[in-house]
Each structure stands twice: as C-alpha cells, then as structure tokens.
Amino acid sequence: MLDIIGARLVENLAEAFSDLTRTSCEASMVSLDYITMDQVAADVPTPVLMAVGIGKPFDGEILIAIDKVTLLATSELMLGGSAKHLDVDGVESFTAIELGFGERVAAAVLAELQRALTVVSGSALELERVETDPEAAAVAKHNSLCARIKVSVAIAGHQGAVDVIIPYDALEPIRPDLGKVYFGDRGDGQSSWHDMIGSQIERAHMTLEVLLAEEAIPIQQIMAWKPGDTINFGIEEGQDATMICADTPMFKVSIGKRNNGFVAVQITEELKLKKELETDGDDN
Template identity: 70%
Template sequence: MNKVLTSQEIEAEGASLIDEIIRLSDFTFDRLPMLDIIGERLVENLSVAFPDLTRAMCEAKLTSLDYIPLAQVMESLPAPVLLAVGAGVPFDGEILLVIDRTLLLTAIELMLGGSAKHIDTESTQAFTAIELGFGERLAAAVLAELQRALSVVGRAALELDRVDTDPEAAAIAKNSSLCARMRLSVSMAGHVGLLDVVIPYDALEPIRPDLGKIYFGNRGEDQSTWHDLISGQIERAQMDLEVVLAQEAIPIQKIMSWQPGDTVDFGIEEGEDATMTCADAPMFKVSLGKRNNGFIAVQITEKITDKEEPENDGNDN
C-alpha cells in the first residue's frame, strides 16, 4: 500500500533531494565500475578468510558503493568503532577500514573459541587493549583479501599502518575530500556486523583509468589467486579412508542362519595384502601389520593409478 505524504513531507523530501544534487555537483568525478567488481571479489574472499580466522561460517554481502565526502563518512560513524588505516600499492595515499562493534566482538569471541551468543552489541564502552589487538588481526586479514581482490587491475601490496578509535586520529584526507565507500554486511554466529572500506578518490589516481572500464581478468603478477584459494580449501578438507581386508562370496542361506556369537573366518594373517579406498575408489595397496602397542596398522606399498585395477583373487583385496 502506498504511503500518502503530506504537503510538508513532500516539500521536505524535495528539499533533501535538491541538497543532495547540489552537494554532488560540487565534485567532479566519474563512477568507477571496476570498484563494484573488486567489492564483489572482496566479499567472496572474506567469505573464505573469515571462517579460517574464526572457525565459524561467514556470509558477506556488498550492500552499497557510495561516493561521499570524508566528513559524511566520519559523521555517520557509530561509537565505539574500530578504525584501521592501511596503505600501499596501488593507492596514492591511505585507506580506511571501519569495523563496527558487532563485527569486532563477534570475531573476537569466535577466535577465542566461544559461541558469540551473548555478546553485548549495544554497549558504548570503549574497546580494551586486548580487543584492539584482535582488531588488528581482523583488519590485517581484511587488507590481505582486499589486496587479492585488487589483483584484477594490477599488482597490489597493502599493509596495516595503525588502528584507532578516534575519528580525528584516523583521518586519511581532508573532510571535504570525495571518497568511495564500499559497505559490506558480514553475518557470523547469528550476528550481522558492518565493514566499510573507505578510499579517497585522489588515492585512486594511479589506477583510475583501469577502474573506469570493465575488465574481469587478472593482471599483474598474481595470476593464480583463485587457484591458490581453491587449493587451500582442498588441502584443509578431510576424507574418509577404508581398508578392504577381504572379500568372499557367501550363500545367502548361510548368512541368514548366522546367530550372535558365530565366527566368520576370512583367513587373514599379518602381512596379507589389502586395498585402501576412498569413496569406493581404490587409492593404495597396503600390507596388514601390527604396531608395538598391539594396534592393527597398514603399510602403504603401492599407489594405484587411475588405469590400474586392484587385484582380486576372490579371497582378499
């Protein structure tokens, strides 16, 4: 149902729109479509990096990309808030990360092994030195993933310079300077926090021509970003292995006659050959043995190639 506005509300909204048009007319800038792509890549990177850091699932989303003066960024900051300043290639100046209280405290609780169910997101109490220390780790992780996202337009090398909670101490440009602000929503452990990446428009000067056109490929030295990302996840994955000691065909009438306590003799002795499988696919040939502590163990004797089928003499495998 459409809302009916009074004449005063219509006049107020019209005045607000006019003020916004006048404000933007004071700046001469071109929108940079590649920043949207970099923001989406940053979201994808953080969705992998944060779980590695916090051991919890994370869902990140790029909610907006605005071009606003730094003064407007600073005026909208909540209190308290973590401000992290970084610098490096390809920027000509400093950039600012804004991490709100919810995101910071949730990440800290998870990094310490907690569940983050009962964190106080409404408090205005200043951060402790320990919380600021964890904030440095979180900000450094964000800068590392931003560096990887920037590889789409060229070589990048970013470092964390400092963290602070005072907006004046974390100022990266004049209040009147135009900035590009990428706002990300990050959901972890049932809490939704905000992360802003604020980049002064002047700091983008070295790569502004590349940001003004759409380009989906990677340039620069880092050509294996996604390869490394996927490889890292595969290496941390777990897989179940099974050792098939023996296979034997037994009449179903005999199986149905079995009772608790009956013994089925497969004739397996120490040193017998077996096959190690993963998801029913043969991986290795192994030899059965026993360790000094009495536990059964197997020794890998041969790797089974894709074309090689495991030997099956009908007795053991």
C-alpha cells in the first residue's frame, strides 16, 4: 500500500508544482526504501529545507525534505522569474524570502500526501515548523526505521528532489490498512487528470493572425510584378478585419493605433463559429 500511496503522491505533486509555479513540471518516483533516521540525515544534501508535519492518521511527526534546487527554482518562478539561468552551486543557505516560499511548497506537499492517503484512511495534515538543520528536524530516534519516498522533480530545466520520510512508529495507526489489497479508485483518478489537463490548457499559447484584406488579382498581373512594385489594398484606420486562430475565424476586429504608434486591433464581434466550438467542447 505504501507503493500505491507513493505513486499517487507523485501524480499529485506534478499537478501541485505546476499550479504553484504556473509552469510545466514533471515528477517521478526514484525509490521507496526503508532506512534509519541517521541515514536520512546523512543522505540529504545541504542546504536543505526540512519541514515537519503532524496530524491524522499518523501517531507522531513526519518529515518533508526539499533540496535547494527545488526550493530555489520554485521560489524564482513564484516571484515571476523564469529560473532558466538559476545558479545553485554557490548557495550555502536560504534567505528569509526563500524560506517563506519553502513553507508554501512544504504545505503543498503535505496537502498532496493527505490526498494520496485517502486510499487507506481519512487524513488531516498540517505544517508544524520548518528547519534547515537535519539534526534539529529529526522526528524519530537515530536508530528508528523510517519509510522514505524519494521523488525527482523536473522544473524549468532543473532537476530537484523531494523526500517524504515517515517513521515506522508514526505508521502504527494505519499499519493494518497498509496490508490490504487496493483495487483502485477510478473516479478520483479521472477527476485528477481532468483538472490537470484543464489547467495546462489554460496556460497554453495560441498563435493569432489578423486578416486585414483579401483581393482577387489576375494571374497575368501577378506574373508581371517585380521588386519595387506597390500593391495597394486600401486599408485604413478603423477598417474591419478578421482575427484567425488555427485557420478558424474567431473575431471581427477594428484596426487602430496605440499611443506608442504601434498598430492594434479592437475586438468588435464574436463570430458564430467560436461559440459553436465552445458548445462542442462542453458536450465532450
């Protein structure tokens, strides 16, 4: 069951990071292993953000480890940057602003873990505190065994990692449920994918073209054209034109100019075909 919870968490995190940063994000499972708390502290790279979570169904604290690549890339994107040329090699500590964004990221991870846990139990998790020292964030004794879900996060051309560490003692209330066979929850999965695809479509970019004029010209006249010839279409300011998307007329527009002298168009009418396409989309 922990394998299933981890797989659901990975799917949820891809959607959650995309929503947080308004950019495409991919998440993949690296491993689900069982290590001691000492090994957890030894394996995390520094600097690292360690977030401690509490709540149902766990009997004790759990730990979220967010590496510097993930934290800095998401912080830059949430601030409106591109994060394409992010330099993380020389970073040895986090600023107060980065820690603030880190809390938001950690809270999002906990929320998605809460969703993933619904296959075995109702849950209500919340962020208790964040630390940058692995020793201060220890949620179990040094030799206590923990389940660690390691997730790779690809965002804005950078590869980061998020670890979810759950001590065995904290799993005690749901240990019987973890041995059950799970046959899936088709409806919830479909809803999750539907929401994710919808959010991606809303952030997609489309190329718009404005058709200013059309005129039929004899082929003999065209064959006689040479460099320097002028073809007058009689286009004037305020003239009607058509805005096209993917070879489909979408709007009637009026041609004008901005104060900076650039040519602009103002939408004056929605074409019927656009409304028909929206209706078809609702039916599907």
